[in-house]
Amino acid sequence: MASQRRQMMQSHQSWTDDLPLCEMCGVGTAPNCTYGPDGKDTQSHPNEDGHFRFRGEEGCFLYGVFNGFDGSRVSSFVSQCLTAELLLGQLKSTHTDADVRRILSQAFDVVEKSYFETIGDALAEKATIISQLPEGVSFHQLSPQSQKLSERLKDLEQEVSGGATAVVALIHNNKLYIANVGTNRALLCKSTSDGQNQVIQIGRPHTTENEDELQRLAGLGLDVSGLRQAALIAGQSSTRRIGDYRVKYNYTDIDLLSAAKNKPIIAEPEIQASQSLEGVTGFLLLMSEGLIKALESAHGPEQANQEMVAMVAAELAQQGTLEAVAQSVVERVKRLHHDVYASGRQRASHCSRHEDMTLLIRTLNYTLADGALTPTLGGRIYPVSVPYSNCPSSTSKTSVTLSLVMPSQGGTLTNGTNTASTLEEGTPTHTPSQSPTTTLHSTNNQTTQSSSSSSGDGGSLFRQRGSQAVQPDETGRVPPYVDFTQFYRLWGSDHGDFLGTQGSSAGLGPQ
Template sequence: MSVLSSTATAVHAGKMATPRGGKAACVQQAPERNWTDDLPVCQLSGVGMVANALYEPDGSCPEERPCEDCALRFRSEERYLYGVFNGFGGNRVSNFVSQRLPAELLLGQLAPGDKDSKVKTALLQAFDVVERSFFESIDDALAEKADLQSRLPEGSGQYTFGTQYPQLVERLQALEREVGGGTTAVVALVLNNRLFVANVGTNRALLCRMTSGDGLDIVQLNSDHHMQNEAELQRLVQLGLDIEKVKEEGALGQIDCTRRIGDYKIKLGYKDIAALNGAKSEPVIAVPEVSGGTSLEGTIGFLLLASDGLWSALETIHGPGTANRELAILVAREFLLRSSVTAVAQVVVERVVQLHQETRLERAKNDGETHAIEQHDDATLLIRNLGFPPGGQALTNSNSTDLSFAGAHTYPVSVPYSTGQGHPGKTSVMLSLVMPYSGPIVNGSHSTGSTSDDVTPSNPVLSGPSPHTTLQSHTHSSSSSSGEGHLFRGPRQSSHVPPDEDGHVEPYVDFSEFYQLWNLEHGNPAGELT
């Protein structure tokens, strides 16, 4: 399985590797050396990333465009900086921001004893400086672009330009690739065991902490900046905009975000857009929403930074308002099986993308839309471990036999995927044996957010003194332990497996991981299940 290498630079878009399942994982492309190459990587964190792809009917997933996401995870003395950047219209802006932002926050601007207000101000200023620096970096290209456009005769169509002025048009296209696009950004800063989050756009920051009852408390630390956010709509109304007109004309450009970095066509040219030219000031801004500092003292859990492409894929699979919980449970479950944070992140992203593909293709088939274009966006997950025990360490390093910090007392087993015709599919899926559990999983949200889960579900108690188990597929029901989604859609037909000559049926469920975790829990790592 492909995982991201731990290097001293930000994770850049570029060359693609194809891991198991045919998904293209963004890996580093050997870029030019940057100053951040000398910054130490935070080894308590890891990044998983899968590039965008089209879903073909034959199951292949060709890349639609180069990966535009970036991530960073640096430490500098007692400062830790993490970020996920969801680029659009190219990767120029996301690359620029991932390289420039650390210079504004990790070069002595902050000290461990600084007050929360000073840290928040530093984050606000950093975003402002980075965007202004980007626009300054494209000044010459914008000037050249304007000059070339002035040479084209008015009233001619794009086809005429291409045939009569091929070199000029080619140069204009190259300049547009250089200056166009933008990025959303979610950044987390840990300073003196205090957590601060700054966000523009629709990436998410989730703080997941074990509770005293061995549950998992999930809190979204930022709000989504889009046209469904009431606070953002009110901000646009106060600027004098007609919200319905903005929506109807798609005036915000390539994405629905009301806050972003870059995107000169919207930022510098909004006066030329009919639905936006009545605004008193720039309607689309790069001013981050900043929260903190949340104390991490005594915290056992993990911090998640997820791109829009990841959590929106989860909502496609499980339904609106479910992404935060499903993502946290997936991560907790993988921590049971793996000791590498990067491996946990990569496996989770690949699993979400695989389930998204299966969900979209199955729905298109059921709706009779066999020729519909289905796809997924770049998906990125950054995990910072906050004392959460990976790879079964909680079982081997203590006397505890409780696995409930994974969302339930769970053991994984592998079962062949069943199609609607009752025949095994090409892949296997992970299910869980869910043991008696008493700790809740609680969804929370940032107090100003409007996009967190509408309900606050908790895991039911699987009561009974005996070790009775329940085999479950991973739907988004509250007793799910790893959020695998709807495995079986439509009626299932029974399929009879003929017995062998001794009257035995060949086993088709893989219990190897179940045995491993069971034996670890019961202090018999080398033994067999009894």
């Protein structure tokens, strides 16, 4: 079996060539880049991300996004082998939740062991060469024969190095399972019965900022304070990863990890409790770490989930294919990141480079726009909420969101495209620049439990209004019904240098 896997890797064949792709899914990608002094970007290494999106038998769907490092070998292997371990008859409609979780966990374990089998010969050759080279001798002091061995050793080091993080979504019996290893992210956006969108981050990244991970590492005898201070472990922020032979088997040679009683960096996935998708309308997002970090570097982490969902919803309302939607969102994030760097403002220093970016979108009973493809403009989406009623005679109001897309550099304030397309039937038709949408709410839970409060802003994105029509006051004026609070806060945080000369952010609001 090991020799079969090695031959498969060398021939670039795939175990999954005959599996059908899922048509309810779209993927967008962008390579890594570093900005030079002249503003031009250059790619520092080949794309290391990977993904898959397959439709299996018995109503099974499997999706994954993989963030590779030190090469694409591991992410490519995992994207092939993991699918083979899950969609070739292993999952049955009769399986319970416990069965599915067990099969998912076992698949990750088998995949990593299989990967290490494929590099077994290279590791054996590496050990042999090391035993033949003299210690403490520089390359130029070596004999010609030893120099050749030293060069071969460098090639072998490159061949066996590298790893990957993974986020995998499995839909089985109309239930969603998320398996996460590392620092990628899964977001579920659901339209609720009252016409709002609910944003749920499923799971947490495995880093030294994760208290559960720190507790796990402390149980192995590691110094938690040292891990917190270092942040990176062997050059990576993840405390769980697939592959990375040097860290897995030579951790005693790494100062931060040398005291561990057992392997501290593991490939065991954290599998979130299954969530029923019965009657759910919305979409699922799987994102590589590079995409998340690029958006957070440009605008900060506080509203990253809400902003990502707003961009996806806006593109779903415009584009005719999911591929176009996913690629447009990735390109928008790429432009936002570059524009912040070029602006020279406060966050510019965080945006000198970004890693490979991958976004996978899986719709859930979501209808795409029928119109022709519309070019996507740059700029940041700032949500502005207003109460809205689709029936003039109705006294109840539904909150909707108009998105203001602010130009990245200069320009004037323009009303942007709508931030979602899941409107109730009967909603009046509006011009593209004034399309109302559902209000975003967010939770950031380890499980799929949701909350009605918005993460980072302490509550609803709109001001609650009474069920009765608003009456003029004694001066004949009607109280303002458009809430620009979040817009002013986000705009102010992005333009602190401007506000420093013009006054506080409150000065931007109505006087």
